[in-house]
Amino acid sequence: MYIDQIQLGNRPLFLAPMEDVSDSPFRQICRRKGADIVYTEFISSEAIIRDSDIALHKMHFEEAERPFGIQIFGGREEAMEGATKVAKANNPDLIDINFGCPVYKIVKKGAGSACLKDLGMMERMAGTVVDAAGDYPVTVKTRLGWDDHTIRIGEVALMLQRIGVKALTVHARTRSQKYKGDARWEYLKKLKNTPGLEIPIIGNGDVTTPELAKKMFDETGVDGVMIGRGAIGNPWIFEHARHYLETGELLPNPTLRERLELCAEQLRLSVAHHGERYGVIIMKKHYGQYLKGVRNGKKLRAAIMEEKEMEPVLELLLNFREEEYFAVA
Ligand SMILES: Cc1cc2nc3c(=O)[nH]c(=O)nc-3n(C[C@H](O)[C@H](O)[C@H](O)COP(=O)(O)O)c2cc1C
Structure with a gap:
């Protein structure tokens, strides 16, 4: 699959943009573990143009x-235009527009999924970004529709293709669903069968295992699969899904030692990127998943949460033994 000139190989796996999760350290880890492409979390166009x-x-x-x-996201064309220029100056491989965020305080400003209620606005906004991006490919991430009465994702995809958007990611829920209920993959299949649709479609929603990644490709025909929550504390999902797609075999789960070491590595990168104070704080979102199912993992996590500096957390992580933990605690 290609997005414009970007070669992503066959059945690529995308790391989803996730606020306060998909930061540079986590993206680096996911790339090492097989994600084929990564995105920043959504960034406010108003904040970007305010410097x-x-x-x-x-x-x-x-x-x-x-x-x-x-x-990037925003509800004003001028801000989106300015933000696109700043984003371009940072030299990414592409610029993605968020037309999917369901959060009220974003939507009330005309940003995120608000455009799903007004496709004219979506067209103008996306057109502004495409023009400002010049040679840089622009992609869009959105949802199926505002609610069950406004699922017009085929029409949306054709409109975006016409104005020059190079790929479309669809989280297969409506805005009204937020994160409730199952993602409705049947609409991804329908979308892929839209006559005249040529841009790649990336399917998203509820892929949490290698088997589900394969199932989404097989059942819907999407060109790429994007994984969000299933990658938190489990960056192995990308290499495991790749292996499963290629061989039909499941790799064994990472050992406890591998989990602790990768978590420690992410913490080191986090502190290098964000500085000690925030680097330690932001990692708190990841420990629960890295330690999921680990005997005495909750106790370890509780001890880590008390710490404000990196070294004591590293010590706790790297010296942790499930069976000995009661003794050390
Ligand atoms: C904590 C969190 C933060 C998110 N932040 C963003 C974001 O900044 N931009 C975006 O397009 N989607 C965001 N999303 C939505 C995800 O990218 C994805 O569409 C959604 O989680 C469904 O995929 P999943 O089932 O694989 O998690 C976020 C989701 C979560 C759980």
């Missing part, structure tokens, strides 16, 4: 992350 340090920091990436996309 907010936080927004600009969110755009920062390492070369090893490529192919890499910057995702």
Whole structure:
């Protein structure tokens, strides 16, 4: 599969943009573990054009992350145009527009999934970004529709294709569903069968295992599969899904030692990227999943949560033994 000139191989696996999760350290780890392309979390166009340090920091990436996309959102065309120019100056591989965020405070400003209620607005906004991006490919991530009465994703895809958007990711839920109920993959299949549709479609929603990644490819015919929550604390999902897609065999789960070491590595990268204080704080979102199912893992996590510096957390992680933990605690 290609997005414009970006070669992504056969049946590529995407790391989803996730606020406060898909930061540079996590993206680096996921690329090493087989994600074929990664994105920033959504970044406010208003914050970007205000030169907010936080927004600009969110755009920062390492070369090893490529192919890499910057995702932006906003409800004003001028801000989206300005933000696209700033994003371009950071030299990502592509710029992605968020037309899917369901959160009320975003939607009420006309951003995120608000455009699903007004396709004219979506067309103008996407057109503005495509024009401002020039040679840079622009992609879009959205949902099926605003609610069950407005599922017009085939029409949306053709409109975006016409104005020059190079790929479309669809989280197979409506805005009204938020994260409730199952993702409705049947609409991805329908979308892929839309006459005249040529841009690649990336399917997203509820892929949490290698088997489900294969099932989404097989059942819907999507060109790529994007994984979000299933990768948190489990970056192995990408290499395991790749192996399963190629051989039909499941690799064994990572050992406890492998999990602790990768978690420690992500913490080191996190501190290098965000500085000690925030680097330690932001990792708190990841420990629960890295330690899921580990005997005494909750106790370890509780001890880690008390710490404000990296070294004591590394010590706790790297010296942890499931069976001995009661003794050390
Ligand atoms: C914590 C969290 C943060 C998210 N932030 C974003 C975001 O910044 N941009 C975006 O397009 N989607 C965001 N999403 C949605 C995910 O990219 C994805 O569409 C959704 O989680 C469904 O995929 P999954 O079932 O594989 O998790 C977020 C989801 C989660 C759980």
